[in-house]
Amino acid sequence: MSAPSLVLNPPCPSAEVVPSEIYLDYAATAPLHPRAAQAMEDGHRLVGNPSSRHGAGREAADALTDARQTIALMFEADADEVVLTAGGSEANTLALWGTFAAVGFRGHLVTSSIEHPAVLANAQALQDLGVEVTFVDPAPSGHVDSEAVARALRPDTALVSVMHANNETGAIQPIRAIADIAVQSAAAFHVDAVHTAGKLDLTSVGATMISVSAHKFGGPRGMGALLVRRGHRLLPVMRGGPQENRLRAGTENVPGALGMAAAVDVCLRKTSMGYRLGMRDRREQLLDGLRAVGGVHLNVAEPVLEETISVRFDGIRADTLADDLDMHGIYVSTGSACHAGEDSVSHVLQAMRLTEDQARGTVRFSLGPGVSPEDVDRVIAVTSRAVKRLRAMAGGIVR
Structure with missing residues (x-):
C-alpha cells in the first residue's frame, strides 16, 4: 500500500500488509494505530x-x-x-x-x-x-x-x-x-x-x-x-x-x-477540516472512476459520511465482484461485517426500497487514512476490468 498523504490511523507496523494489498473495509474495522x-x-x-x-x-x-x-x-x-x-x-x-x-x-x-x-x-x-x-x-x-x-x-x-x-x-x-x-x-x-x-x-x-x-x-x-x-x-x-x-x-x-x-x-x-476534505477528494476520485464503467449507481444522497461509498453495479452480483477484487488484494464488503457470509439481502437496502437484484449488486467501499490517490487509481482500474469481464460472462446487462 502506498504511503497516505493524510495520516490518522496508519496500519500498525506489526500488521502491515504487502504493498499489493489495498484495504477498503474501514467500516468493518480500522487498522490498530x-x-x-x-x-x-x-x-x-x-x-x-x-x-x-x-x-x-x-x-x-x-x-x-x-x-x-x-x-x-x-x-x-x-x-x-x-x-x-x-x-x-x-x-x-x-x-x-x-x-x-x-x-x-x-x-x-x-x-x-x-x-x-x-x-x-x-x-x-x-x-x-x-x-x-x-x-x-x-x-x-x-x-x-x-x-x-x-x-x-x-x-x-x-x-x-x-x-x-x-x-x-x-x-x-x-x-x-x-x-x-x-x-x-x-x-x-x-x-x-x-x-x-x-x-x-x-x-x-x-x-x-x-x-x-x-x-x-x-x-x-x-x-x-x-x-x-x-x-x-x-x-x-x-x-x-x-x-x-x-x-x-x-x-x-x-x-x-x-x-x-x-x-x-x-x-x-488529527481529525480536521483538512482531513475531511481529503476523504471527500478520495471519495469523488473513486466515484468518478467507477461511474466511467457505466451502469454504476450511488445508493444514497447527501449528507453522507465521505468514507463510506455504497454503489450498485448493473448486471452482476456484488459478492462475485468482491471475490474477484479479493484475488487482486483489494478488500471491500457487500454490506455489514456482522452479516458476512450470509446470503440474506441487506435490511438497510430493503428499507430504502431497492429491489433484491439492486441490493445484491451493491458493494461497500469504505475509505480510511491509509488509502492514497494511487491506491484509488488501482482500485478503479481493477474494478473496471472485473465489472466488464463479469458483465460479458453474464450477457452484458447494463441499465
Missing part, C-alpha cells in the same frame, strides 16, 4: 486490579481514570458519564435494555428500520417483554425524516434510538433535529455513533446516550463506551460488582481502555 498498540502494551504491564487497595491496584486505577477522562473528551462529557464496555453492541444493549429495565419493560420505543442489528435485535427482544416499538422507515435517499420520528412519538415514548450515520451506506441522519424533538417530548435519546466516532464531531449531538466502539477508529477490538448523561436512569445488563458506576460488573479492561484512549487522542488531534 501504533499509539494504541503501545498504550495497550503499557497497560499489560500494570498487574493490579483497579479495585484493589494496594499500590499496584491504585496504579491501575489511576491509569484507568486517565483513560476515561480522555475518552470523555470525545463527547465533551464528565468522566463519570462514560461507561466502558466490550464494544458498540454491548453499549447499544445497555442503552436500550437498561433504559426499559429501569421502567419495568413498559412504554414505547421509537427507532429506525435501518439501525445496526445490535439495536434492532434488542428492540425485537424488548417487544417480546411488552415494550411497544415503532420502526421508522427511511426515504429512498437513505435518510430518516425527523418529522416521521416526531409523528411516531407517543405520550409513553421512553426512548428514541437513531444512528448517527448508517454503517452500510454512510447516510448521515438528522440527529440534531431528532434530539430537539426528543427533548420536547421528554423522551430520552440514544445515538449509535459507532460509524462516526473518530470521524465526525460528537460534542454537539445532543443525545442522552451515545454508543462508540474503539476498533472503528484505530483502537483495540473488544473495547467500547456508552456515554450516559447525568440524570438518565439505567439498570445494568451485567451484574455482580460495583464497577462502571454499578452499570457494568466485571474487572475493567485496563489495557483496552488505554488503547482506546490513545486512539481517541489521535483522532482529536
Whole structure:
C-alpha cells in the first residue's frame, strides 16, 4: 500500500500488509494505530486490579481514570458519564435494555428500520417483554425524516434510538433535529455513533446516550463506551460488582481502555477540516472512476459520511465482484461485517426500497487514512476490468 498523504490511523507496523494489498473495509474495522498498540502494551504491564487497595491496584486505577477522562473528551462529557464496555453492541444493549429495565419493560420505543442489528435485535427482544416499538422507515435517499420520528412519538415514548450515520451506506441522519424533538417530548435519546466516532464531531449531538466502539477508529477490538448523561436512569445488563458506576460488573479492561484512549487522542488531534476534505477528494476520485464503467449507481444522497461509498453495479452480483477484487488484494464488503457470509439481502437496502437484484449488486467501499490517490487509481482500474469481464460472462446487462 502506498504511503497516505493524510495520516490518522496508519496500519500498525506489526500488521502491515504487502504493498499489493489495498484495504477498503474501514467500516468493518480500522487498522490498530501504533499509539494504541503501545498504550495497550503499557497497560499489560500494570498487574493490579483497579479495585484493589494496594499500590499496584491504585496504579491501575489511576491509569484507568486517565483513560476515561480522555475518552470523555470525545463527547465533551464528565468522566463519570462514560461507561466502558466490550464494544458498540454491548453499549447499544445497555442503552436500550437498561433504559426499559429501569421502567419495568413498559412504554414505547421509537427507532429506525435501518439501525445496526445490535439495536434492532434488542428492540425485537424488548417487544417480546411488552415494550411497544415503532420502526421508522427511511426515504429512498437513505435518510430518516425527523418529522416521521416526531409523528411516531407517543405520550409513553421512553426512548428514541437513531444512528448517527448508517454503517452500510454512510447516510448521515438528522440527529440534531431528532434530539430537539426528543427533548420536547421528554423522551430520552440514544445515538449509535459507532460509524462516526473518530470521524465526525460528537460534542454537539445532543443525545442522552451515545454508543462508540474503539476498533472503528484505530483502537483495540473488544473495547467500547456508552456515554450516559447525568440524570438518565439505567439498570445494568451485567451484574455482580460495583464497577462502571454499578452499570457494568466485571474487572475493567485496563489495557483496552488505554488503547482506546490513545486512539481517541489521535483522532482529536488529527481529525480536521483538512482531513475531511481529503476523504471527500478520495471519495469523488473513486466515484468518478467507477461511474466511467457505466451502469454504476450511488445508493444514497447527501449528507453522507465521505468514507463510506455504497454503489450498485448493473448486471452482476456484488459478492462475485468482491471475490474477484479479493484475488487482486483489494478488500471491500457487500454490506455489514456482522452479516458476512450470509446470503440474506441487506435490511438497510430493503428499507430504502431497492429491489433484491439492486441490493445484491451493491458493494461497500469504505475509505480510511491509509488509502492514497494511487491506491484509488488501482482500485478503479481493477474494478473496471472485473465489472466488464463479469458483465460479458453474464450477457452484458447494463441499465
